[in-house]
Amino acid sequence: MTIMIRNFIGGTWCEAESGKRFASRNPADVREVVAEAPLAGCADVDRAVEAARAAFPAWRSLPAPRRGEILFRAGGLLIKNKQRLGELVTREMGKVISEGLGDVQEAIDISFYMAGEGRRLQGETVPSELPDKDCKSLHEPLGVTALVTPWNFPIAIPSWKLFAALICGNTVILKPSSDTPACAAALVGILEEAGVPPGVVNLVCGPGEEVGEYLVTYPGVDAVSFTGSCAAGERLERMMAELHRPLALEMGGKNAIIVMDDADPELALEGVLWGGFGTSGQRCTAASRVIVHERVQERFVAQLCERAERMRLGNGLTAETQVGPLINEAQGRKVLDYIAIGQEEGARLMTGGIRAVDGELAHGFFVQPTVFAGVTPGMRIAREEIFGPVVSVLSCSCLEEAVEIVNSLPFGLSSAIYSQDVNTTARAERELQTGIVYINASTIGAEVQLPFGGWRHSGSGHPEAGGKGGAIDFFSRIKVVYRDYSGRLQRAQIDK
Numbered sequence: 001m002t003i004m005i006r007n008f009i010g011g012t013w014c015e016a017e018s019g020k021r022f023a024s025r026n027p028a029d030v031r032e033v034v035a036e037a038p039l040a041g042c043a044d045v046d047r048a049v050e051a052a053r054a055a056f057p058a059w060r061s062l063p064a065p066r067r068g069e070i071l072f073r074a075g076g077l078l079i080k081n082k083q084r085l086g087e088l089v090t091r092e093m094g095k096v097i098s099e100g101l102g103d104v105q106e107a108i109d110i111s112f113y114m115a116g117e118g119r120r121l122q123g124e125t126v127p128s129e130l131p132d133k134d135c136k137s138l139h140e141p142l143g144v145t146a147l148v149t150p151w152n153f154p155i156a157i158p159s160w161k162l163f164a165a166l167i168c169g170n171t172v173i174l175k176p177s178s179d180t181p182a183c184a185a186a187l188v189g190i191l192e193e194a195g196v197p198p199g200v201v202n203l204v205c206g207p208g209e210e211v212g213e214y215l216v217t218y219p220g221v222d223a224v225s226f227t228g229s230c231a232a233g234e235r236l237e238r239m240m241a242e243l244h245r246p247l248a249l250e251m252g253g254k255n256a257i258i259v260m261d262d263a264d265p266e267l268a269l270e271g272v273l274w275g276g277f278g279t280s281g282q283r284c285t286a287a288s289r290v291i292v293h294e295r296v297q298e299r300f301v302a303q304l305c306e307r308a309e310r311m312r313l314g315n316g317l318t319a320e321t322q323v324g325p326l327i328n329e330a331q332g333r334k335v336l337d338y339i340a341i342g343q344e345e346g347a348r349l350m351t352g353g354i355r356a357v358d359g360e361l362a363h364g365f366f367v368q369p370t371v372f373a374g375v376t377p378g379m380r381i382a383r384e385e386i387f388g389p390v391v392s393v394l395s396c397s398c399l400e401e402a403v404e405i406v407n408s409l410p411f412g413l414s415s416a417i418y419s420q421d422v423n424t425t426a427r428a429e430r431e432l433q434t435g436i437v438y439i440n441a442s443t444i445g446a447e448v449q450l451p452f453g454g455w456r457h458s459g460s461g462h463p464e465a466g467g468k469g470g471a472i473d474f475f476s477r478i479k480v481v482y483r484d485y486s487g488r489l490q491r492a493q494i495d496k
């Protein structure tokens with residue numbers, strides 16, 4: 001059954017002013033229209049920003065623990081609706097159901113984490129150098145925030161941004177990917193049911209080039225948080241620099257797993273399969289490079305191919321499916337183009353490399369898990385983000401060489417090393433230039449209580465999620481307050 005979605009503006013579910021709509025299809029079977037969504041235009045964005053601006057003073061003044069109570073309620077509702085939402089994620093985005101449920105679980109985790117922040121939002125109190133004077137810092141909201149989110153984690157990533165923005169006292173306009181508007185609308189529905197006041201959260205659906213760009217450059221927007229492609233992120237960076245508007249970016253990755261010769265082979269293999277082919281490789285944290293020590297490479301690649309060939313492709317709602325479809329035809333074509341590029345560059349295609357079209361698979365864009373061996377660091381398939389089930393295997397003779405390959409790219413989101421030698425892993429931990437490092441675990445699996453963010457071109461240095469330096473820092477600004485109760489002029493740095 002097709003879900004009829006509406007935009008959510010000022011507490012009301014409404015059609016786009018233009019009356020236009022667009023369809024969101026099931027990537028496992030594009031004949032199924034999962035949802036129809038209103039195609040927002042400038043007039044809808046205007047109203048959403050005005051609603052968010054009008055709601056800001058009251059939301060900001062509501063004590064943070066009270067805001068937290070609403071978020072706790074949202075967390076409870078997410079738990080109650082986990083199965084329904086997980087299935088919706090799978091239907092609309094294609095990932096297998098266990099991962100669809102994981103997507104919702106990540107939203108549950110961040111809802112409770114950020115709700116709890118309502119009773120912390122810690123600033124500092126420090127001694128003054130002068131008598132009868134105190135000094136403190138506190139978090140204040142930025143105002144109206146625009147959140148632009150991708151399709152690959154259609155519940156989790158909007159939640160990272162929403163719950164952090166809300167607990168800090170900001171109001172929000174969410175512009176989700178036009179591939180997954182139903183997931184976004186379901187999440188906003190949960191926030192409404194939890195008691196978020198009208199205008200505090202607004203939803204506008206539509207393509208990034210039109211609605212998204214208009215929204216983020218709108219004069220009434222105070223800050224922008226974006227997760228998506230490098231190309232879009234870099235364009236935003238240029239726009240925001242002119243506007244002097246805070247911008248948090250999470251962009252691409254070309255994450256690598258290093259497999260040393262003393263690695264537990266089965267553990268490393270499972271990590272590569274999970275990191276490379278989980279979510280059909282459509283994660284910013286996907287393991288698309290595997291750097292294997294030359295002494296164990298041949299055997300490792302043979303086993304990897306053997307296991308990759310056995311992975312079952314299909315509709316993610318079917319229990320035995322391990323690899324779902326790519327999000328849409330354009331993404332599928334891009335992945336096949338990269339596979340062709342890899343072959344032209346002289347990499348050895350060991351398995352996969354083709355679109356699967358047997359039976360039901362013909363109705364979606366499925367690509368067989370693909371492994372390239374003999375990849376060298378200069379090849380495009382070793383340097384560019386593919387965002388599909390393609391693993392490029394490179395070779396190394398020692399840790400230093402492996403680390404150099406990992407660090408040689410402008411990307412720096414996550415990396416991993418498999419080795420049973422504590423000294424090797426400790427050195428890797430110190431030298432790997434990525435925002436997240438995994439030891440004896442794959443490149444995916446971040447938890448919400450620590451920051452999630454890429455270094456260099458993978459991000460803008462404003463990580464998502466919790467922990468020191470996490471999303472609270474982006475969605476608030478620090479106000480420093482000095483209170484002098486001496487009743488006389490006191491001069492810092494001068495009176496001694």
Ligand code: UN1
Pocket residue numbers: 106152153282283284285286443444445446447
């Ligand atoms: C993404 O890769 O796009 O660490 C987000 C992970 C998940 C989040 C990934 N918790 O893989």
